Amino acid sequence: MSRASVVPVSVDFAQTERFRYVLRLADTSLILGQRLSEWVGHAPALEEDLGVANISLDLIGQARMLLSYAGEIEAAGRDEDQLAYLRDQNDFCNLALVEQPNGDFGCTIVRQVLIDVWQLELLSWFDASTDQRLREIAAKAVKETRYHLRYSSGWLVRLGDGTEESHTRVQTSLNDLWKFTTELFTPDEIDRLAENAGVAPNLNVLRGSWLHRIDEILNEATLTRPDDVPYVWFGKRGEHTEYLGHLLSDMQYLQRAYPGVTW
Amino acid sequence: MVTMVDRVRLLDVETRDQRVWRILSAVADPEIPVLSIVDLGIVRHVRWSTDDEPEIGLTPTYSGCPATDFIRDSVRHALSVNGYPKAHLVEVLSPPWSSTWISEAGRVKLKDYGIAPPNCTTEAVGNPVCPRCEGSANEAVELISEFGSTPCKALYRCCVCLEPFDYFKPF
Numbered sequence: 526m527s528r529a530s531v532v533p534v535s536v537d538f539a540q541t542e543r544f545r546y547v548l549r550l551a552d553t554s555l556i557l558g559q560r561l562s563e564w565v566g567h568a569p570a571l572e573e574d575l576g577v578a579n580i581s582l583d584l585i586g587q588a589r590m591l592l593s594y595a596g597e598i599e600a601a602g603r604d605e606d607q608l609a610y611l612r613d614q615n616d617f618c619n620l621a622l623v624e625q626p627n628g629d630f631g632c633t634i635v636r637q638v639l640i641d642v643w644q645l646e647l648l649s650w651f652d653a654s655t656d657q658r659l660r661e662i663a664a665k666a667v668k669e670t671r672y673h674l675r676y677s678s679g680w681l682v683r684l685g686d687g688t689e690e691s692h693t694r695v696q697t698s699l700n701d702l703w704k705f706t707t708e709l710f711t712p713d714e715i716d717r718l719a720e721n722a723g724v725a726p727n728l729n730v731l732r733g734s735w736l737h738r739i740d741e742i743l744n745e746a747t748l749t750r751p752d753d754v755p756y757v758w759f760g761k762r763g764e765h766t767e768y769l770g771h772l773l774s775d776m777q778y779l780q781r782a783y784p785g786v787t788w
Numbered sequence: 789m790v791t792m793v794d795r796v797r798l799l800d801v802e803t804r805d806q807r808v809w810r811i812l813s814a815v816a817d818p819e820i821p822v823l824s825i826v827d828l829g830i831v832r833h834v835r836w837s838t839d840d841e842p843e844i845g846l847t848p849t850y851s852g853c854p855a856t857d858f859i860r861d862s863v864r865h866a867l868s869v870n871g872y873p874k875a876h877l878v879e880v881l882s883p884p885w886s887s888t889w890i891s892e893a894g895r896v897k898l899k900d901y902g903i904a905p906p907n908c909t910t911e912a913v914g915n916p917v918c919p920r921c922e923g924s925a926n927e928a929v930e931l932i933s934e935f936g937s938t939p940c941k942a943l944y945r946c947c948v949c950l951e952p953f954d955y956f957k958p959f
């Protein structure tokens with residue numbers, strides 16, 4: 526399905542931008558939720574299996590609310606399921622960070638801390654958004670995200686300030702994943718329009734509060750913040766790493782193989 | 789003074805609102821079956837289009853709660869078999885559900901069922917009280933897992949009776 530065939534020409538500019546902006550948020554929650562679900566039945570201990578599964582469920586729930594909203598804005602008859610299961614890789618606009626493989630449990634935790642703090646800061650800001658629906662969705666999601674961060678940061682501190690082995694492993698994962706955080710705070714034209722419309726925050730300001738929180742956690746975990754990388758992966762513009770396609774083939778298999786199938 | 793409500797009660801006549809709330813009070817939460825959806829505080833409103841068309845506002849507990857669809861089906865079914873096949877269900881997102889909305893009766897039922905009710909005086913901090921020791925073991929509990937068998941519960945262990953128990957998280 527090509528994008529040209531599903532975005533109706535009658536959609537005005539503001540509507541298109543809003544649709545893309547909400548879709549980015551939705552895809553980021555959806556892809557991370559799907560990634561985390563890969564741990565179900567494989568986590569290091571039963572408690573972590575439950576923990577990661579519950580965070581995954583929350584994220585997929587948030588994605589459902591956001592995808593439904595995106596579908597309503599687009600007004601092209603696509604519902605949350607069609608948006609989740611019937612788009613191709615280049616039409617997904619999640620942050621590249623969340624599509625990265627789980628790696629070991631420590632790597633999953635590093636990725637989770639980076640994204641949990643970002644989500645917490647962003648969702649808290651949405652309380653002042655001019656977009657009422659986003660305000661409502663965020664008010665619900667922010668409470669869940671606080672629990673997610675308690676879980677992920679608690680683990681990062683234990684692993685970072687744990688054994689030499691666990692410290693080395695999470696520091697290596699942090700070094701590997703850090704380059705994907707540039708995208709979180711590099712605005713493109715949709716981010717700028719969203720900011721101008723009072724829908725979304727200034728990303729530079731958001732970065733300040735994110736970094737402050739991240740530094741606190743890294744400090745407690747005795748980890749070193751890596752240097753920033755100037756190159757930006759623009760997952761939110763549909764430029765993905767090689768890993769998203771594999772994830773989608775797994776996630777979308779049933780609907781692709783048996784179109785319209787229901788439970 | 790005899791209010792309208794008293795008069796209805798005196799006459800033992802049920803209003804349409806009372807009737808619908810009574811029907812909803814019999815719909816159990818699928819994950820904690822001792823609680824009804826009314827105990828849980830997820831029924832936000834009952835409004836009327838016409839006498840046989842109530843609109844029920846429901847709010848999800850957690851956004852990813854897998855029971856949400858099941859609850860909607862149960863509500864639709866309960867209303868349908870009790871004379872309201874045209875009932876209309878709407879999702880209410882705002883304000884978001886809070887564990888402080890669990891009724892007093894619901895908190896007692898939770899405790900009797902072996903789940904520590906949410907500690908609502910201190911948001912998200914403070915330890916639960918072991919539902920088996922009746923509060924005598926205050927603070928003498930340890931967290932086993934931040935996330936339990938469902939998104940709304942954490943797993944604790946009592947250091948006095950040594951039994952693990954679920955804690956309905958303040959949310």
Ligand SMILES: [Zn+2]
Nearest residue numbers: 918921946949
């Ligand atoms: Zn006890």
